[in-house]
Amino acid sequence: MANNRYFHSVRLKEDQCKGCTHCIRTCPTEAIRVHDGKAIISEERCIDCGECIRTCPHNAKYVYTDPVDMIKDYRYRVALPAPSFMAQFDQEKIGIDKVYNALNLIGFQYIYEVASAAAIVNVVTEKYLETSKKPLISSACPAVVRLILTKFPEYLEYVAMIEPPMDVAAKISKDIISKKLGIPSGEIGAFFITPCPAKVTAVKQPEAKDSSLVDGVLSMKEIYDLVMQKTKEIKEVKHYKHADRAGIIWGVHEGEIEALETQRKVAISGIHNVISFLENIDQKEFKRYDFIEAQACIPGCVGGVLAPTDKFAAKIRLKQLSDYIEKEDINPDKIIEEYGMKFFLVEKQLMPRNIDKLDLDIERAMEKAEQIEALAEEFPGIDCGACGCPTCRALAEDIVQNKATKYDCIFILREKFKEMNKEFDLLNKNRNIK
């Protein structure tokens, strides 16, 4: 815990945690335990999906995002709004152009829509699919990538080694500005407006590459509030051109696969649905697909825990957005040709973390597996959570790993008390005889 091997954006406000155990059961990687009345998040297991933030009735979990003030550290500032950000505003009331004017007022000189990069990534994916292993599992959702790293290492080889739209947006926008304005890339700050904690982690501790060109990750809720304040100051709206539907639609479930030519594609949203898909799909069914979109949130990124407005309303707004906006004229094929395919790919391997491994030594791991099996039989199997573990089985695992004891189970403890009571009675009886 102390050496912090992993960066995490999902964090606990300890004084607000009541130790209620709601979160331990919804955590998809069983990363949380309640100990001494407080939640503890395991840094090895947490994938920063944000499920616990959604569940916590006491707002004791929060997302670390960068302070908006940090943009001042850069001479030239680029906002990278996620497609889901574009879905937060009712076009009848506040048009997206007005929102972008507000972003200008907040301090961003340039706005590069991540949707625009997404439209390019769509074409990159088409090209990548020509030679890649199939099915290709999308790498756009960092929580899903980390789920596969930790719980499904056997699916790692299918994960697309393609830069997600957020990173592509940072790369291209910095390149455009340094070329156009002659500003060195180091003086340009690119700031992603995020709907979720997973993207923060993806920037602070990226997988399959050393660093991200995104300089800061800002909370969509915070930016939303700032935009709402600033729009009041806007008298005349400056107009922008926007990404087309193929990119914008990435913010919702089935958006990523919409423009892909293949019909052998499937989209899954919701981290627990992704788990059940990967756990239950058989090889034949799996091989039937060319492309798998998998997103941790329902219904896609608009359902992220930092998205301020209702996710289903946002979904509809995003689908209708392209009717309201003027489209930019970009040719993804030309852009890909200009930069080369390598520009859009990550350079390193994904390294599995396999959190289920019980011991480095296989013999010891086997012993522990058998001990867990035997111990699990002793518990009632009702997964009440009173011990602070998500399931009776998880308690058995914790015991075998020396992180808990049998008497953390209140049912076992009650039996023990009964036994001790009997012994006390016997002692008393003995005394009476005397």
Added chain:
Amino acid sequence: MEINRKYNIEGGNFADAGYASSDIRKVIKQLGLSPAIIKKIAIAVYEAEINVVAHAYRGVMSVTIDRDKCQVIVDDEGPGIPDIDEAMKEGFSTASEKVREMGFGAGMGLPNIRQNADDLEIDSKVDEGTRLKITIFFNQTRAV
């Protein structure tokens, strides 16, 4: 040290098929085996399980894991395989129309098992049943 697991498999019960293989997958992940080995075992065990569901009346799958290998023995009561060589050919299947409609019985079961197993023994008596013995070694250099 050895880990032993036993699963009963019910012929025709496609809805619950996959339980044994998914449980085995959980067990082997605890041992920290490589993703490639996990995949080989998962596929071989799944195909063996589906074989029983699709073709036999009932069966028992016994899995033994030690530090070097995973051994799976599947004993089923069923029609048996009249011509094993034929059954090993890709695309050969005796599955009923009903089974095929459900997306099973494409004749890839045994070939898939052979592809992923390091050793495969098949014993079958027509009208009695079939015994499959699948061995997968953890040390990949021993794999064929």
